[in-house]
Amino acid sequence: MLKAAVSIAAKDLKLVLARGTGLIQALLLGLLLIFVFSLSQQIGEKMSAQAAAAIFWLASVFCQVLVFNTLFSLEEQNGARFGLLLSPAPVQAVWIGKALGGFVLLLCAQAVFLPATIVFLGQSVSHLWHIGLAMLIAIDLGLILLGALLGALSQGQAAKESLLSIILFPLLIPILLAGVRIGSATFSGIIPEGFGDWLGIACAFDALFGAAGLLLFGFIYSGEE
Amino acid sequence: MRTKWIAPVALAAAPAMAFCQYLIYEYAPVEQVMGIVQKVFYTHLPLAWWSLFSFFCVFIASILYLKTRNRFWDNFAAASAEVGVLLSGLALVTGMIWGRHSWGVWWTWDPRLTTTLVMWFVYAGYLILRSMSLSAERKAVVSSVVGIAAFIDVPLVFLSARLWRSIHPAVFNSKTGGLEPEMKLTVITCVICFGLVWAVLVGLRSSQMALSDRIDNLTTHDEI
Numbered sequence: 016m017l018k019a020a021v022s023i024a025a026k027d028l029k030l031v032l033a034r035g036t037g038l039i040q041a042l043l044l045g046l047l048l049i050f051v052f053s054l055s056q057q058i059g060e061k062m063s064a065q066a067a068a069a070i071f072w073l074a075s076v077f078c079q080v081l082v083f084n085t086l087f088s089l090e091e092q093n094g095a096r097f098g099l100l101l102s103p104a105p106v107q108a109v110w111i112g113k114a115l116g117g118f119v120l121l122l123c124a125q126a127v128f129l130p131a132t133i134v135f136l137g138q139s140v141s142h143l144w145h146i147g148l149a150m151l152i153a154i155d156l157g158l159i160l161l162g163a164l165l166g167a168l169s170q171g172q173a174a175k176e177s178l179l180s181i182i183l184f185p186l187l188i189p190i191l192l193a194g195v196r197i198g199s200a201t202f203s204g205i206i207p208e209g210f211g212d213w214l215g216i217a218c219a220f221d222a223l224f225g226a227a228g229l230l231l232f233g234f235i236y237s238g239e240e
Numbered sequence: 241m242r243t244k245w246i247a248p249v250a251l252a253a254a255p256a257m258a259f260c261q262y263l264i265y266e267y268a269p270v271e272q273v274m275g276i277v278q279k280v281f282y283t284h285l286p287l288a289w290w291s292l293f294s295f296f297c298v299f300i301a302s303i304l305y306l307k308t309r310n311r312f313w314d315n316f317a318a319a320s321a322e323v324g325v326l327l328s329g330l331a332l333v334t335g336m337i338w339g340r341h342s343w344g345v346w347w348t349w350d351p352r353l354t355t356t357l358v359m360w361f362v363y364a365g366y367l368i369l370r371s372m373s374l375s376a377e378r379k380a381v382v383s384s385v386v387g388i389a390a391f392i393d394v395p396l397v398f399l400s401a402r403l404w405r406s407i408h409p410a411v412f413n414s415k416t417g418g419l420e421p422e423m424k425l426t427v428i429t430c431v432i433c434f435g436l437v438w439a440v441l442v443g444l445r446s447s448q449m450a451l452s453d454r455i456d457n458l459t460t461h462d463e464i
């Protein structure tokens with residue numbers, strides 16, 4: 016199953032990176048968000064670390080919605096979805112493949128959003144960067160596991176980006192709060208209270224939606240239009 | 241779907257709700273600190289509890305639909321979500337009125353308030369998904385998946401919001417005083433009476449949706 020998942024992810028990444036438009040659109044939207052929020056400060060004023068972390072994660076989740084919409088739209092032409100479904104690999108391999116592809120694309124986008132947050136919002140990365148990085152991976156995992164599950168809603172163009180955002184964003188609240196708290200600590204250098212609890216919430220979210228994805232993806236990704 | 245029980249329960253709910261008003265405004269004492277505004281609590285708590293129960297019903301009905309593919313469960317999930325969004329919306333409004341007088345702010349970062357708001361957002365999205373022009377089967381399946389994902393997220397939303405900050409009163413916490421016996425009796429009666437109204441609303445909407453399915457099937461098969 017993992018071999019099939021890696022093949023699907025590699026195929027998706029080749030297609031997205033070759034065309035470029037999907038990732039570039041997501042990158043531009045995130046960058047625009049960071050830039051527009053930078054206008055909320057007076058000239059010379061420094062934005063709080065918490066606000067900057069919130070903007071960084073907001074850019075990331077908008078990017079995630081566009082990324083998964085792009086990834087699932089790849090098979091909408093020429094009946095390619097039926098090809099995937101007819102392949103001997105289990106349907107969960109598609110979910111893991113999409114999640115892997117989404118993970119790589121999201122990390123690429125965040126590699127741009129992070130410097131943009133530092134530059135436009137006047138932040139600096141403190142000595143707690145390793146904690147921030149571990150938390151970023153844990154939260155990204157949650158984002159892509161749920162994104163890959165609900166991204167399949169766009170199958171047959173049933174749910175466009177706007178609806179996907181409406182459904183995804185409230186569900187992502189627990190890990191977004193964790194991301195904002197730990198992101199704030201990474202920028203300010205002050206370890207927040209209950210750091211272990213936030214990490215626990217992020218890991219619980221990953222485990223919960225990892226299991227839910229394995230069980231539910233088969234229902235949502237089907238041959239129906 | 242059996243609908244014979246709806247009319248008698250609706251008839252029972254009307255005097256029961258009137259009796260609740262008597263208990264709220266005549267029987268239960270006026271709270272010393274908050275005064276008459278505290279009376280909103282007797283509406284707020286049943287609304288919040290029954291909205292949470294509605295979302296739990298969506299979760300169970302979604303699982304049962306995916307397992308059995310019986311349209312009854314899909315209709316029941318849809319009806320529960322509609323009633324849940326309505327009740328949680330009203331719970332949020334009454335909660336804000338309470339919060340303004342109790343804490344001096346219309347809104348604050350409280351786990352229960354935040355969880356209710358997040359659930360309201362999630363299930364409002366769920367209802368939008370249900371209103372989309374998809375085939376009945378596809379719509380039922382994707383709605384069931386979203387219904388399950390939405391509910392399993394609730395404990396994490398609550399925990400994360402509690403980690404952020406909490407000032408909500410512990411209503412039935414006897415160690416910190418809790419409620420007067422008259423107040424407790426009133427609120428329990430209100431919860432039961434609101435339950436009757438909830439059952440009627442969900443039953444009515446489920447039966448309407450079942451009828452709508454029948455009409456769709458007749459139209460599809462050119463039987464009319």
